[in-house]
Amino acid sequence: MERKAVLQLAQRVYGENDKRVKKLNELFKHANNEIVDVLSTFIADEVNWSAPAAKAQIQELMDDIAKLAVSAAIDERPFVNQTFRDERVKTYGDVAKQRVNLIVTQLAIDQKQVIQSNLNHIDRAPLVNPQPDRAVYSRHKSDIAVQKIVGDNHQGWQGASWQDRIYKEKSALMRQLDDQVDDVLKNHYKPQDFSKEIATKLGASEGRAERILRTESSGELSRQLIDDFGQRSVKRYQIEAALSVTTCEECGALDGTEYNIEEASEGVTLPPFHPNCQCTIIEVADNDYSVDFSQMPKNYGLD
Numbered sequence: 001m002e003r004k005a006v007l008q009l010a011q012r013v014y015g016e017n018d019k020r021v022k023k024l025n026e027l028f029k030h031a032n033n034e035i036v037d038v039l040s041t042f043i044a045d046e047v048n049w050s051a052p053a054a055k056a057q058i059q060e061l062m063d064d065i066a067k068l069a070v071s072a073a074i075d076e077r078p079f080v081n082q083t084f085r086d087e088r089v090k091t092y093g094d095v096a097k098q099r100v101n102l103i104v105t106q107l108a109i110d111q112k113q114v115i116q117s118n119l120n121h122i123d124r125a126p127l128v129n130p131q132p133d134r135a136v137y138s139r140h141k142s143d144i145a146v147q148k149i150v151g152d153n154h155q156g157w158q159g160a161s162w163q164d165r166i167y168k169e170k171s172a173l174m175r176q177l178d179d180q181v182d183d184v185l186k187n188h189y190k191p192q193d194f195s196k197e198i199a200t201k202l203g204a205s206e207g208r209a210e211r212i213l214r215t216e217s218s219g220e221l222s223r224q225l226i227d228d229f230g231q232r233s234v235k236r237y238q239i240e241a242a243l244s245v246t247t248c249e250e251c252g253a254l255d256g257t258e259y260n261i262e263e264a265s266e267g268v269t270l271p272p273f274h275p276n277c278q279c280t281i282i283e284v285a286d287n288d289y290s291v292d293f294s295q296m297p298k299n300y301g302l303d
Helices: 003-044 055-071 077-084 092-124 142-150 162-187 191-231 249-254
Strands: 236-240 258-260 280-284
Touching (some): 055 077, 092 162, 092 191, 162 191, 191 280
Antiparallel strands (some): 236 280
8 A cells, every 4th residue: 555545544534533523622611511500500509518409409310310321322321320320319419419420421421422433434434445456445344343343342452442441531530520519519619710620620531532532543443454454365564654743753663664464463563552643554565476497498488
């Protein structure tokens, strides 16, 4: 595959990443505004945060949690269940915390769906035929491959599935926000006093979300290519670094390095080599050939 064709393919995939990042930005901004609104409402009501909450408020919260669980996909429901299963809601402070947790849980599910959509989009990468005598690079068998690679059984770039990393990170965010909700309600802070800190926490989470999206997209592209190479009996592949101003020394040094297909190991000999990596791979043409000179006619057939 010519370098130009590889870069066009990678730019298509990574360009789609940029569109999905904008979608993540919108989701996090919306979640931030919702959290601030929830806390502002509780403060404006001037309720005692440690006093028993009204039954109607608790019931409304339970109904909203149930709606989220029902609307969630099968593989998303365990996270919803884990988040709210053992929670006891008695006080106004409890209701406020679970309202915030509900927002973050929805955010986690939305983030997961955005990344899933981006990984599925890689299936529709442009067709490239660097060697006319070989099958074109395509994803004819991608319906099976995507389910196999992107499914729950695939362990992501950092040793755990990317879905699990989203849920784990959002669980940690909820614990941080729980502490902040306690502080906000206890001290009756005004929105301008706590909104910046909430934005900072969500901003850090957003950065991690973008990193997961970009890194997993790079890994998915590599896995799809290796799968394609294997089906076509390609023996070797070559690392192609983006070679831009943001290319790190590690990736720059690996540019042009060749490996056997059986040596492919994500993060070691196969991109991504680090979070946000934008390296890709190309196949190395098999030009090995040999001639059995013992079968040549005498005088090279000149008689």
